[in-house]
Amino acid sequence: MTKTPLAALALALLLAGCGSAAGTSGGTNDDPGTPKSGGTLILGENGQEPPCLDPHGNASSDGPVTTVPVADSLVWFDADGTIQPWLAESWEVSDDGLTYTFKLRKGVRFHDGAAWNAEALKTNFEHMRDPATKSPLAASYIAPYKDAKVLDEYTLQVRLRSPYRPFLDILAQGYLGMISPKQIKEAPESICTHPIGSGPFIFEKWTKGQSITYRKNPDYNWGPKSAKHTGPAYLDRLEIRFLAEDGTRYNALASGEVHAIDFTPPQNVEDVKANPGLGFLTAIRPxxxxxxxxxxxxxxxxxxxxxxxxxxxxxxxxxxxxxxxxxxxxxxxxxxxxxxxxxxxxxxxxxxxxxxxxxxxxxxxxxxxxxxxxxxxxxxxxxxxxxxxxxxxxxxxxxxxxxxxxxxxxxxxxxxxxxxxxxxxxxxxxxxxxxxxxxxxxxxxxxxxxxxxxxxxxxxxxxxxxxxxxxxxxxxxxxxxxxxxxxxxxxxxxxxxxxxxxxxxxxxxxDPRPVAYQKKVRDLAFTPAYPSPYFYDTWLDE
Structure with a gap:
């Protein structure tokens, strides 16, 4: 990929909103304020509720919203289109493009206490391509994956069947987030309903047809380098409510029942932009x-x-x-x-x-x-x-x-x-x-x-x-x-x-990803790899 189309992607994703150039939400004035910890953010999502919360088995457009809070990715696709470290500290690619050697971040733990290491990454790759996972996305994305070899505790060598230039790009997507190797090996059937990752939020409850709730991971200290802060997320809790009807979703925002809505109905966009108490963030999905x-x-x-x-x-x-x-x-x-x-x-x-x-x-x-x-x-x-x-x-x-x-x-x-x-x-x-x-x-x-x-x-x-x-x-x-x-x-x-x-x-x-939010919601942003609300830096000014 050349720098030009990547730069175009960055502009399309991050300058399309009414917030700052970083794709974040602004406040009611030019002073962004000092981030505050605490509170529960409620997002009104559209009716495309995923049938499964396993990121590797999910094809819903809501998938990243429901899994990224829980599951970190191996690498981060930055706003300028470059690939940055995340759970992988560094990597080397062979001249023939067939071998990737990943050096992994130390000190990362999954929510069940399982260690993040080379064996954990290998287990995730195998889970992605396992027919039992019924993956409509991950298996297609990593189709060239052949096998992997653990070189030491934090080094994994991955071999591809054929050169595959987009390999690192797709590994940044939420659909290929990392799940606990313990859960994959011991209780794979539970991943769909109770995914265990290493992310800034811990899965708490899924009331099907209604909502999914998460709580803060107090031990989190391994966010992407492009994040605005380190340590745990600011929000204590995160709730995703499924509101299928466009009118219901917009009215929930306008009445203050929810803090933000995803997929803002197009008929309401101009009303959102004209409302001084609301902000608007949008991106064209690549x-x-x-x-x-x-x-x-x-x-x-x-x-x-x-x-x-x-x-x-x-x-x-x-x-x-x-x-x-x-x-x-x-x-x-x-x-x-x-x-x-x-x-x-x-x-x-x-x-x-x-x-x-x-x-x-x-x-x-x-x-x-x-x-x-x-x-x-x-x-x-x-x-x-x-x-x-x-x-x-x-x-x-x-x-x-x-x-x-x-x-x-x-x-x-x-x-x-x-x-x-x-x-x-x-x-x-x-x-x-x-x-x-x-x-x-x-x-x-x-x-x-x-x-x-x-x-x-x-x-x-x-x-x-x-x-x-x-x-x-x-x-x-x-x-x-x-x-x-x-x-x-x-x-x-x-x-x-x-x-x-x-x-x-x-x-x-x-296809656009229009998000509307109350101005009390600060630093709401999209993940550049796949435009989807990302809540690690988000905080509530209330």
């Missing part, structure tokens, strides 16, 4: 934008002309401006603009052009139309099936309905379906769909390999993330080379340009 993936393995989207036609038919700018009250940034490609490696020169490449859409469908042979205006070829209607969950987010449903309307204008019938949950899962595994929805937030452009490498198409043996089921030899080669390159910038630029030709998805918006 990785893949929120998109509708197109199943390229079967008709009608096995024809690239049909995929290009749908992309051209959809007025993404108008849709996203409407559903987000002007708060969301329209995606420019297949990684967000905050992602290290984003190809800036390709911005503006996607155009809304209904005339072009119709021309492409004519070229693809869909020239006739039935009485409803749907295109026909060889007597078959141009139809695409979009199965979604019953609890599909309201904003995405609005996008789906407007996409459906745009498609119908050019003669493509998108049928939105809501099958039972098990059927939806089965169809997803089998590839029995034409459109699918989602995003993937991560701090490297390697998200393109995760989403579009042919190696990541789901098979009976492995659940992959290439839901577009894209197979393209040229793209595969570019992404494999980028994973091993010392400077992958040009390769990722070419990969993003190739994806604009292939159109495996309709990218809609770069």
């Amino acid at each position: 990785g893949h934008p929120m998109s509708f993936w197109l199943n390229t393995s079967r008709p009608p989207f096995d024809d690239v002309r049909v995929r290009r036609a749908l992309l051209a038919a959809v007025d993404r700018e108008a849709i996203i401006k409407g559903i987000s009250f002007g708060q969301y940034q329209v995606a420019q490609g297949f990684v967000t603009t905050s992602t290290p490696g984003y190809a800036q020169g390709l911005s503006g490449s996607i155009k809304h052009d209904e005339t072009l859409a119709n021309k492409l469908l004519d070229e693809a042979g869909w020239t006739a139309r039935d009485k409803d205006g749907i295109r026909l070829k060889n007597g078959k209607r141009l139809t695409a099936y979009f199965p979604i969950a019953a609890n599909f987010p309201a904003q995405r449903m609005q996008i789906a309905v407007q996409t459906q309307a745009a498609a119908r204008k050019i003669g493509l019938d998108i049928q939105i379906q809501t099958p039972p949950e098990q059927e939806l899962t089965d169809r997803s595994i089998k590839g029995d769909y034409d459109l699918s929805s989602g995003l993937w937030a991560t701090n490297t452009a390697d998200v393109l390999w995760i989403q579009y490498s042919s190696k990541n198409i789901t098979t009976p043996e492995r659940r992959g993330q290439n839901v577009a089921r894209l197979k393209d030899a040229q793209l595969d080669e570019l992404l494999e080379q980028a994973r091993a390159a010392k400077d992958p910038t040009e390769l990722y630029n070419k990969a993003q340009a190739r994806l604009l030709e292939l159109v495996p998805a309709i990218p809609f918006y770069d």
